[in-house]
Amino acid sequence: MSKLIGDAACAKSEGEKNNETDRLSCQTEAPILEALEEFKQMRLVPFDVPGHKRGKGNKELTEFLGEKCLTVDVNSMKQLDNICHPISCIKAGEELAAMAFGAAHAFFMVNGTTSAVQAMILSVCKRGDKIILPRNVHRSVINALVLCGAIPVYINPQINERLGIALGMKLSEVEEAINANPDAVAVLVNNPTYYGICSNLKAITQLAHAHNMFMLVDEAHGTHFYFGENLPIDAMTAGADFSSASMHKSGGSLTQSSFLLCGANVNAKHVRQVINLTQTTSGSYLLLSSLDISRRNLALHGKQIFHDVENLVEYARKEINHIGDYYAYSKELINGDSIYDFDVTKLSINTLDVGLAGIEVYALLRDEYDIQIEFGDIGNILAYVSVGDSYKNIERLIGALSEIRRLYKKSRVGMLRHEYITPQVVTTPQEGFYSEKMSLPLEESVGHICAEFVMCYPPGIPILAPGEAITKEIIEYIKYAKDKGCSMTGPEDMEINRLNVLRGD
Amino acid sequence: MELWFSEKHTETVKLSIKVDKQLVSLQSDFQRIDIFDSQEFGRFLTLDGYMMLTEKDEFIYHEMITHVPMAVHPNARRVLVIGAGDGGVIRELTRYKNVEHIDLVEIDEMVVKICKEYLPQTACCFDDPRVHPYYEDGLKFVRKHENEYDLIIVDSTDPFGPGEGLFTKEFYGNCYKALKEDGIMVNQHESPFYTSDAIAMKRAHKRIVESFAISRVYQAHIPTYPSGHWLFGFASKKYHPIHDLNASRWNALGLKTSYYNTNLHKGAFYLPNYVQEMLHDVE
Numbered sequence: 001m002s003k004l005i006g007d008a009a010c011a012k013s014e015g016e017k018n019n020e021t022d023r024l025s026c027q028t029e030a031p032i033l034e035a036l037e038e039f040k041q042m043r044l045v046p047f048d049v050p051g052h053k054r055g056k057g058n059k060e061l062t063e064f065l066g067e068k069c070l071t072v073d074v075n076s077m078k079q080l081d082n083i084c085h086p087i088s089c090i091k092a093g094e095e096l097a098a099m100a101f102g103a104a105h106a107f108f109m110v111n112g113t114t115s116a117v118q119a120m121i122l123s124v125c126k127r128g129d130k131i132i133l134p135r136n137v138h139r140s141v142i143n144a145l146v147l148c149g150a151i152p153v154y155i156n157p158q159i160n161e162r163l164g165i166a167l168g169m170k171l172s173e174v175e176e177a178i179n180a181n182p183d184a185v186a187v188l189v190n191n192p193t194y195y196g197i198c199s200n201l202k203a204i205t206q207l208a209h210a211h212n213m214f215m216l217v218d219e220a221h222g223t224h225f226y227f228g229e230n231l232p233i234d235a236m237t238a239g240a241d242f243s244s245a246s247m248h249k250s251g252g253s254l255t256q257s258s259f260l261l262c263g264a265n266v267n268a269k270h271v272r273q274v275i276n277l278t279q280t281t282s283g284s285y286l287l288l289s290s291l292d293i294s295r296r297n298l299a300l301h302g303k304q305i306f307h308d309v310e311n312l313v314e315y316a317r318k319e320i321n322h323i324g325d326y327y328a329y330s331k332e333l334i335n336g337d338s339i340y341d342f343d344v345t346k347l348s349i350n351t352l353d354v355g356l357a358g359i360e361v362y363a364l365l366r367d368e369y370d371i372q373i374e375f376g377d378i379g380n381i382l383a384y385v386s387v388g389d390s391y392k393n394i395e396r397l398i399g400a401l402s403e404i405r406r407l408y409k410k411s412r413v414g415m416l417r418h419e420y421i422t423p424q425v426v427t428t429p430q431e432g433f434y435s436e437k438m439s440l441p442l443e444e445s446v447g448h449i450c451a452e453f454v455m456c457y458p459p460g461i462p463i464l465a466p467g468e469a470i471t472k473e474i475i476e477y478i479k480y481a482k483d484k485g486c487s488m489t490g491p492e493d494m495e496i497n498r499l500n501v502l503r504g505d
Numbered sequence: 506m507e508l509w510f511s512e513k514h515t516e517t518v519k520l521s522i523k524v525d526k527q528l529v530s531l532q533s534d535f536q537r538i539d540i541f542d543s544q545e546f547g548r549f550l551t552l553d554g555y556m557m558l559t560e561k562d563e564f565i566y567h568e569m570i571t572h573v574p575m576a577v578h579p580n581a582r583r584v585l586v587i588g589a590g591d592g593g594v595i596r597e598l599t600r601y602k603n604v605e606h607i608d609l610v611e612i613d614e615m616v617v618k619i620c621k622e623y624l625p626q627t628a629c630c631f632d633d634p635r636v637h638p639y640y641e642d643g644l645k646f647v648r649k650h651e652n653e654y655d656l657i658i659v660d661s662t663d664p665f666g667p668g669e670g671l672f673t674k675e676f677y678g679n680c681y682k683a684l685k686e687d688g689i690m691v692n693q694h695e696s697p698f699y700t701s702d703a704i705a706m707k708r709a710h711k712r713i714v715e716s717f718a719i720s721r722v723y724q725a726h727i728p729t730y731p732s733g734h735w736l737f738g739f740a741s742k743k744y745h746p747i748h749d750l751n752a753s754r755w756n757a758l759g760l761k762t763s764y765y766n767t768n769l770h771k772g773a774f775y776l777p778n779y780v781q782e783m784l785h786d787v788e
Contacts, residue, residue: 368715396670399673399679403678
């Protein structure tokens, strides 16, 4: 791939993206959906996979999922194109998606946004290359580093003391990291974080490009930025080279379907090859058609949809802040740097003044009030609000939060706030993951180099990654988070009483 | 020509009433509202195709949901009514001189408007100066009140529709908060007979038991509701529905009723064995 020359060449102007009439007229099409409709009418006799043969061979499954669903669970074939080498309806669908997102190229992804994240990293990094990234990345990012052998250069995301959450990256810190690592090949940014916080994406992109580095953006939680109004800037508009956009989150497509978006200076043919390294050759048409249909829906109705979501969330925020002790935060946090912008469609709520950990409120909502929210961490909860929600359900959430405060409020003493612990990278994640290792009890692992991940999930931000030094502070945090009921994942030992460490360090 | 209104009580059982004339059929922001005239039951109101009340048997429901708590609470002055857009509960409540203030919270203003026009038998008392209507979500309204009411009457639709939020723990908990220290909450408690109604009934009961110190269930016979066997919930912070019944005081009021009396009050709390078992399962 050719390296970038400067940012001017790849930046898309706002005007180009918003040529409304042209854009909308093609966006009424859904080529994969149309191809599937046509395919159904042909009534082909199936002597190909899948073996359930339009559901007839698996009555129980057909009963459960519905006949309509099973009849389009089909294999790649001439009129339905092939995800590994698209030439007809998938190609057309990808072109429409690219247009809708203002990207030079869009790839349908059927192995989760995880696969989109890995594809963009594997497209620009090889063994020994450095990549600059914030620590509060999704586990899929560090997994990609295990695969390709790149070296992470972590930037300390700033911490908001009051909320105990990791923020965005300061421009000055990115600049320092770039100056200290001029040989780095890429910068990766979350846009936004799980909590809705955005860094100064445009300035960081310009900075990265000025130093000949690729700009990678994890937009797992930012698909709606491309379609709503008055939302934070999206990666393609900011001139970034890659974005992994999780269509199945705010975009409404089926779980596990996603988009990888590329800017103008990316060699899309090479990216396709990288995707095909790990992608299934049996791309699900349920997932593909859901991407196609959802893209059309967002392109045609996205403005209204996200306007409605914003109104619902604004209402909820106002009412929740009125209850007392809860803090549903929003744009007032903006500080021009580490919180450059805030995604107002995110309903993130700090629970510490109620004297309850976020995970405790999460559990109470589910166990006592039959309300399932997206996640709870040490000090916060996130309720995911989308086009599928109603004021009636929002009232239930608010009513339940109000009750939880009345019935369970405790003093704040003893609540741990800090969640961020600076990682000490001793060796690369790949080296750490593949080296000879041994298992030690948690306490005895202090001072060793970790050979596995430790994650607090959700939101899946690593506490430890392979190749990092284990400190006393980290072990204490792990114990505390376990005690508070966070779901800890990663290590071979499911109970997390032991950790795998590098032998002979 | 024969025109029949039918409501499925289960997938395989339905109740049909021969209709003389359909007077109203419209879609509000929340639900479909229909009014019919019939020979046997007089005029009747349905929401989303579910029977809400008929002129002939509404007295049973409205008397039982109102007079039972009113005969127990020694002096209910501030009352909150949730749902009840047909006005039947209001009609019964306004007969008590000691009631000073009634807040009525109905999510669908259209129901009130239609009932005022077509069902004056129940919607007769909205102009009483003690009645203060609010057209909003019941859960939202009750959430904002604390230690204010002597009695809350929850006259909701079924838990599968606009009334769903009124069968939740957060709702009952917020009602608890909105009641004074000796407050009572009475709710429409579904039926124990058909399986799906019974599941909703048990769930509601479980959620109320978790919120109130005293939680008892009583019954009535309502011909046009599924199975005809209907339950009400009596939840209270202090007063027991039978031990604290002051029959002589209530009888001295001289209220004329067609279904309720203070002996029946006591009897209504004695439930069939299978119902007792269902309730016991979730207590």
